[in-house]
Amino acid sequence: MSHDSHSDRNHFTKEVHQAKNDLFEIGERILTGLLRSKNLLEIGRARSHRCKEEFVFGLEALVEHALRNARVFGDLSCRCIVPLRAKDFARYCQDLFVWVASAATEGTDATDSIPANRVQVAAGTPGVAWAEPVVQGFGRVTRPDGVRELVKVIGVQPPRYAGLPRTLSAGTSPQALRASGRIFMNANDRPTFGAAELGDRVEVDGRAGIVAGFFEGMDPHSPYYYLYANIDDARGMTDFLQDRVTYVAVGLEQGASTEDVKRRLLARNPDTTVLSRRDLHNAEIRYFLVRSPVGIVFGMGTVVAAFIGGAIVAVTLYSTVIDRTRDYGMLKAVGARGRDLLQLLMFQAWAFALVGFLVGAGAFFVVRHGYPNLPMRVSPEMLGAIALAAFLSCTLASLAAVRRVLTLDPAIVFKA
Amino acid sequence: MKNPALEGIGIGKVFGKDGLAVRALHPTHVALYRGQVLVIMGPSGSGKTTLISILSLVLTPTEGEVRVDGQSLRNVSSDGLAKLRRDKVGFIFQQFNLLAGLSALENVAIPLLLRGTAAKERVARAKCALDLVSMGDRANAKSRLLSGGQQQRVAIARALVADAGVLLCDEPTASLDGQTGRSVLDILQRIARDSNRAVAIVTHDERVLRIADRLIRVEDGHAEESEVDELAKRRSA
Known part of the structure; x- marks a missing residue:
């Protein structure tokens, strides 16, 4: 994924975030109007002029907000629902990828490794634009207060860093993981690590990692932290075998059918499972609902x-x-x-x-x-x-x- | 004599079946005419409530039939009966049965609301009905804040508002003091005479005879119309 693409995405994420905050504020204003009135009928009957004014003001603000943010939400719809713009559509298609994983995979917490050569096998499959390895393993992270806790370290590989969260914090670039010993931390976990800042040092099983960025929008239910590193550092931190990978992330060629590519990949890697992003999403939900x-x-x-x-x-x-x-x-x-x-x-x-x-x-x-x-x-x-x-x-x-x-x-x- | 507004022909009622059957009302004939006040009297348990329940179309007789404006109700559905009650019969109850949370005006407007009358017309007609019973100035008062006499007047206005031809009153003076009771009876008599409505009053209260045109006595499930002479005698007594 290009740097521009990430920058665009971060900017867009900020706009959506701002729009959502505005919406909450307006919602609160409307709720205040409702709560301050003795009952709903009073609003209709306009007995409480102040409440009515607040309520109407809230509604007006809502309309104004909707108009002001029409572009943001419109853009969101374009990207997620109706990809009308050709450029966005092309980028969206480029971003589509499928995952090759162990046949035993039930979810990201219940999987096994597969041979690393599956990356090359996948890359040579018709309809595949690129293939990158992703590894994940567990280690023990030491918090500033000395407590050691479980951490899942996910290793991704340049140039695309497939597997990185799509919502990196402002100022965080995937390129930062090129350097050895760099990690990305969940922004939600910063308070736990003593208000962690860029450049702070975090130890995973005795191996130091320097915080080089943060990601947002990931709120796992799992009882462990998430860290991202480059694939070599992740292997080192979690003693992951060099000839194994957890997943192969596969990018599709423009216009290629996901189902066709999945079939071909499965034919070439019969001892694996091939999951589209939606398959993986559903498997994860199923795992959490049924197995956990x-x-x-x-x-x-x-x-x-x-x-x-x-x-x-x-x-x-x-x-x-x-x-x-x-x-x-x-x-x-x-x-x-x-x-x-x-x-x-x-x-x-x-x-x-x-x-x-x-x-x-x-x-x-x-x-x-x-x-x-x-x-x-x-x-x-x-x-x-x-x-x-x-x-x-x-x-x-x-x-x-x-x-x-x-x-x-x-x-x-x-x-x- | 004109055609009756409401008529029970050979109406009788048996509750229960077989060995558990209890006869509450023996077959009887009752007719309500416009412009007249019919008083139905009898001791407790005599069958008065059964009779008025049948006449008010809330209870189906096991024998005979009820006719409204000459129309037989033998094969009318329960929704059809509800519609007839809504359009043809006005009710006045001993306990007033006003909805406590609503104003006098809103209570009076209930029958119109059930008819689907437009809000503006509902309010105008309810106000007129309240004026008829001299309650126009308390239209916006919550019914629970009104005195017994005032509540009964609101109930009368509710019975009048839909222009029903028949008014059925169940012990309308029982919960009222003497003076208030008298004024309510005056209103009922005026309604019968001036608005040409049929008014039936079920009561224990001998004072009601003052406004009666006809009297039906009910005893042990037998209903019998008394002679006018007897009525006059009782009136003078």
């Missing part, structure tokens, strides 16, 4: 939380219906049809869902804004899925209340 406690812990946590949340909504709605049996009876007596009452209950259930979602999402963004180092990420798709789940669970939770109301005998209104 993360999936069970978070999965069970989520299921239990959803169950408890649903139960709370169900009990609240049902007890509200019980408390207001006469009111519902009166409504039925004066002519409310089943669908009218259903609408009324659904409105309440969805109000629960909306409030729950807004509080949950608001808390998430506030915490993330307050503690930017926490590894908290959410995609728009995930937010949408959570909102949908909240609405579905509240709908399900309202079923008992709905049944109670629909089967209610309106004649109860004539009983004293």
Whole structure:
């Protein structure tokens, strides 16, 4: 990857970061407007002019922000979703690569090494533009307070440094790894290493590494640190065998089909597995969800939380219906049809869902804004899925209340 | 005599089945005419509530049929019955049954809301109905803050707002003091006479006879219309 390309990317990353910060600020402003009002209706009724003004100001700012950052998000869409610009498209295609790894690979934490000559085999495969080795191994890093902890050292090779994170911090150039004994550190880990700065010394199993740069946007759940080094230093720090590599990163020729190249690579390296970037991504998620406690812990946590949340909504709605049996009876007596009452209950259930979602999402963004180092990420798709789940669970939770109301005998209104 | 606004022809009700069956109302004929106040009296457990529940279309009789403006309700669906209640019948309950969190105006507008009437028209008509019961000045007061008499007036306004031809009142004076009760009865009599509506009042309260045009006595599930002479005698008593 060229230096210009990285510089462009860093600049672009900064713009996106700034745009996101602006968005959080606006979100907070809107939330403040909402929280300061006694209830949502007051905004609509404009009883609280100050709240309304803050709310409207927030919305205006949101629109202004959207317009101001349209180019940034547009650019993001161009790169990630609709690669309209030919230059970007070409660069995007050049960046596409697949990984050749051990057949035993389940994820980046569960893999084995393969012979180093696979790099040459891959490089000679039709449709392949380049192939570079990547090694990964573990060592013990000594923190400034003397504590030794596990570290995963990933070794990459010039000229492309395939395997490096795509979001290097401002001022960090991959070229810095050309020199021997240089390492890149996760920017999130800097506080742990005594507010590490460029030029600081870090020891991995007795071998010194000089911090030559930082990377961002990588928030691993693993209980160890990540360091990047050039491939020779990484081998030295982790006692990795010279004739083995962990992965072969393969760049595709322009216009080459990923699936075709994968097939050819597999044919030439039958004792390996060939993974596209998406395959590796999916394998990693699958590994964490199925093979590590993360999936069970978070999965069970989520299921239990959803169950408890649903139960709370169900009990609240049902007890509200019980408390207001006469009111519902009166409504039925004066002519409310089943669908009218259903609408009324659904409105309440969805109000629960909306409030729950807004509080949950608001808390998430506030915490993330307050503690930017926490590894908290959410995609728009995930937010949408959570909102949908909240609405579905509240709908399900309202079923008992709905049944109670629909089967209610309106004649109860004539009983004293 | 004109056609009845609401009529129960041979209506009777048995709750339960087989050995557990309990007869609450023997087959009886009840007709409600516009411009008249019909009073239904009887002791507790006599079948009054069953009768008014059937007449108000919330309970289906096991015998006979109910007709509204001459239309039989034998094969009408539950949604159809709800629509008829909404459009043809106004209710006044002993416990007022106002929604505590809503204002008097919002309570009165409920039947119109269920009809899908536009907001502007809803407010205008609800205000008119409140004016009819002299509650226009308390339109924006929360119903829970109103006195019993005021709540009953709001309930009457709610029954009137949809222009229903029939008003069914269940013990409308039972929760009110003497003076307030009298004023509520005056309003009901005025509604029957001036608005040409059929008003039926189920009550224990002998004072209601003051405004009655007809009287039906219910005892042990048997409903029987009393002679006008008897009514006059009881009135004078």
